[in-house]
Amino acid sequence: MAAPDKVVNLAAKLALIEDHWSPRIAGQLNDLHVKIAKGQGDFPWHTHADTDEFFLVIRGALTVRMRDRADAVIGPGEFFVVPRGVEHAPLAAEECEFLMLEPVGTVNTGDGERGALTAEDEWI
Amino acid sequence: MAAPDKVVNLAAKLALIEDHWSPRIAGQLNDLHVKIAKGQGDFPWHTHADTDEFFLVIRGALTVRMRDRADAVIGPGEFFVVPRGVEHAPLAAEECEFLMLEPVGTVNTGDGERGALTAEDEWI
Numbered sequence: 001m002a003a004p005d006k007v008v009n010l011a012a013k014l015a016l017i018e019d020h021w022s023p024r025i026a027g028q029l030n031d032l033h034v035k036i037a038k039g040q041g042d043f044p045w046h047t048h049a050d051t052d053e054f055f056l057v058i059r060g061a062l063t064v065r066m067r068d069r070a071d072a073v074i075g076p077g078e079f080f081v082v083p084r085g086v087e088h089a090p091l092a093a094e095e096c097e098f099l100m101l102e103p104v105g106t107v108n109t110g111d112g113e114r115g116a117l118t119a120e121d122e123w124i
Numbered sequence: 125m126a127a128p129d130k131v132v133n134l135a136a137k138l139a140l141i142e143d144h145w146s147p148r149i150a151g152q153l154n155d156l157h158v159k160i161a162k163g164q165g166d167f168p169w170h171t172h173a174d175t176d177e178f179f180l181v182i183r184g185a186l187t188v189r190m191r192d193r194a195d196a197v198i199g200p201g202e203f204f205v206v207p208r209g210v211e212h213a214p215l216a217a218e219e220c221e222f223l224m225l226e227p228v229g230t231v232n233t234g235d236g237e238r239g240a241l242t243a244e245d246e247w248i
Binding site for chain 1: 129130131132133134135150151152153154156158175176177178180182193196197198199201202203204205207208223225227
């Protein structure tokens with residue numbers, strides 16, 4: 001599906017999402033997908049060897065644990081970029097909502113084996 | 125300057141900006157700059173031949189006029205992607221704040237001549 005040529009309301013799209021850690025594609029610019037998701041609880045440790053990962057929190061708080069460095073605690077209206085190659089694991093004690101930017105084809109669980117939390121590409 | 129490896133609070137960074145239509149670089153992922161700006165009034169018509177342009181409005185409303193298609197009116201919590209090659213002109217009746225995503229080296233006034241509103245690369 002091509003990028004929709006329209007204004008996207010994040011709250012309206014997020015209201016359609018009922019599950020956690022399953023990003024939906026809400027837009028595209030160049031080779032990047034704009035994804036939105038809700039998160040709650042633990043997400044497994046993983047690495048993206050070839051891309052940075054952008055997180056912008058819309059509601060709640062998202063903690064990004066990283067190997068060998070301090071956690072990034074991202075609140076509403078804040079963003080953080082996980083550098084490529086840094087093993088990380090998102091965590092949300094309570095439900096949060098966030099926007100992500102990832103190259104088309106990026107697998108949410110990273111470069112390892114696919115699992116139950118591996119999301120398929122789905123536009124919303 | 126390399127991308128800062130820290131959480132960026134959009135409101136705190138935007139509070140440092142006093143001028144209009146002069147995006148500051150607040151982050152980087154891969155070859156994209158994450159820029160923030162305030163806008164008020166008219167911005168000149170211009171085109172980016174080689175890149176889409178992502179706008180996410182934080183406060184107020186930003187209208188993107190486009191040649192041969194309807195205006196995109198972007199409110200807070202909404203995003204819009206201007207497709208590459210589409211001549212466009214931002215407009216804000218009242219002051220607005222927004223986040224943009226553009227490839228490193230993109231000139232804000234587009235592919236034409238540089239002018240008084242052409243911004244230099246500046247991190248905030």
